[in-house]
Amino acid sequence: MSHIQAMTLPEYSKFDRWAGNVRDMATIYRPVNADEEAEVMRLWTTVFGDDKALFQSNQDSEPNRQLHQTLVAHDGERIVSTVQYFNRHTRMLDGTVQKMGAIANVATFQEARKQGHSGKLLELAIDWMRKDGCTWSQLFTGVNAHYERYGWKTIQTRYREGTLASEAPVVGSWRVVPVNPRSDSKSLAQIAQVYDVYNANRPLTHVRTMLHWEKAVMPRMMWTNGVTYTACEGDCSKVSAYVVCKTNDDKLFIQEIGYIPGGEDAVNALMALVHELAVHRNVQIVRAHLPFEPVVNDALGRLVSGIETGYYRYMMARSLVDSLSQEDVEKPFAMDGPHFWPLDDF
Numbered sequence: 126m127s128h129i130q131a132m133t134l135p136e137y138s139k140f141d142r143w144a145g146n147v148r149d150m151a152t153i154y155r156p157v158n159a160d161e162e163a164e165v166m167r168l169w170t171t172v173f174g175d176d177k178a179l180f181q182s183n184q185d186s187e188p189n190r191q192l193h194q195t196l197v198a199h200d201g202e203r204i205v206s207t208v209q210y211f212n213r214h215t216r217m218l219d220g221t222v223q224k225m226g227a228i229a230n231v232a233t234f235q236e237a238r239k240q241g242h243s244g245k246l247l248e249l250a251i252d253w254m255r256k257d258g259c260t261w262s263q264l265f266t267g268v269n270a271h272y273e274r275y276g277w278k279t280i281q282t283r284y285r286e287g288t289l290a291s292e293a294p295v296v297g298s299w300r301v302v303p304v305n306p307r308s309d310s311k312s313l314a315q316i317a318q319v320y321d322v323y324n325a326n327r328p329l330t331h332v333r334t335m336l337h338w339e340k341a342v343m344p345r346m347m348w349t350n351g352v353t354y355t356a357c358e359g360d361c362s363k364v365s366a367y368v369v370c371k372t373n374d375d376k377l378f379i380q381e382i383g384y385i386p387g388g389e390d391a392v393n394a395l396m397a398l399v400h401e402l403a404v405h406r407n408v409q410i411v412r413a414h415l416p417f418e419p420v421v422n423d424a425l426g427r428l429v430s431g432i433e434t435g436y437y438r439y440m441m442a443r444s445l446v447d448s449l450s451q452e453d454v455e456k457p458f459a460m461d462g463p464h465f466w467p468l469d470d471f
């Protein structure tokens with residue numbers, strides 16, 4: 126009698142790992158094949174109903190990603206479920222830059238759900254992220270319980286919201302202009318320089334390559350009626366500060382801000398244009414996804430009144446290595462200063 130024949134059914138249906146793949150009786154869990162990219166894209170657009178550009182933007186921003194970063198469940202006929210991760214270099218509380226496994230595109234076709242496909246792929250992704258040297262992992266979700274089973278914990282994140290002040294802040298001597306980051310590559314590069322300075326020591330921020338700016342961040346600056354303003358002095362050879370905002374229904378969202386030393390006052394000047402934009406778009410409520418730090422706090426206080434802090438519960442994170450405790454992973458999210466920028470979403 127062969128070894129397989131001798132197995133009882135429950136033993137046989139246990140997941141059998143070899144060569145990085147996991148197999149059960151009918152379905153194989155494995156890295157995507159190079160010629161299956163169109164098939165996984167169809168799965169994502171079917172399940173999420175989103176524009177292909179949303180998925181493509183993050184794919185393109187990590188050109189060196191490996192096939193094993195997209196894990197699929199194949200039922201013998203087609204791919205029925207996927208989990209993907211990107212390697213994002215993030216700044217840590219101890220000042221180091223470490224690799225974070227950014228979990229994305231977790232999807233199972235409706236008719237293949239509740240068979241454990243996604244769970245098995247998440248377990249496989251944890252193995253692969255560790256092999257890739259990721260020390261922790263982050264994701265965004267509305268189905269938190271799905272991930273809790275596999276070790277991710279919900280992290281409460283803060284935002285601030287208030288009503289547009291009756292009077293606009295003052296521009297002063299700053300030259301503040303709207304820029305189109307899609308057509309103005311020089312301005313995008315200047316903004317990237319300001320980002321690097323402002324976030325040089327800011328935990329939770331991503332180290333962005335210029336390619337990441339062009340492929341992932343820039344489209345997000347444009348989506349949902351996005352508007353970017355820069356502030357500069359004199360001949361504008363150097364940008365001192367920038368702000369990115371968007372409007373959605375009745376709210377204006379401030380997505381990102383940055384300034385260099387000496388540009389603190391330019392943030393107030395930018396807020397004057399944000400105020401003007403809100404008036405122009407007939408929006409009264411402003412929600413700021415910005416770090417809690419003195420310059421931003423002051424500028425926000427001039428733009429809106431009745432500021433209140435609100436909380437999201439859609440972010441989750443987990444440690445992947447013994448040298449970084451779960452507590453260490455969660456700590457910076459509750460601190461003033463550290464910040465995850467929404468333009469880095471995945």
Ligand SMILES: CC(C)(COP(=O)(O)OP(=O)(O)OC[C@H]1O[C@@H](n2cnc3c(N)ncnc32)[C@H](O)[C@@H]1OP(=O)(O)O)[C@@H](O)C(=O)NCCC(=O)NCCS
Nearest residue numbers: 172231232233238239240241242243244265266267268271
């Ligand atoms: C979330 C999603 C990916 C889960 O996929 P899935 O393959 O059904 O996931 P699993 O089978 O591993 O787990 C789903 C449920 O089935 C249960 N389950 C797992 N194996 C099972 C089995 N053999 N028999 C019955 N139930 C089972 C799990 O316990 C889980 O239970 P819950 O509903 O109480 O949480 C899927 O529902 C989906 O694509 N949703 C839409 C997109 C989405 O929301 N993605 C997440 C974005 S962050």
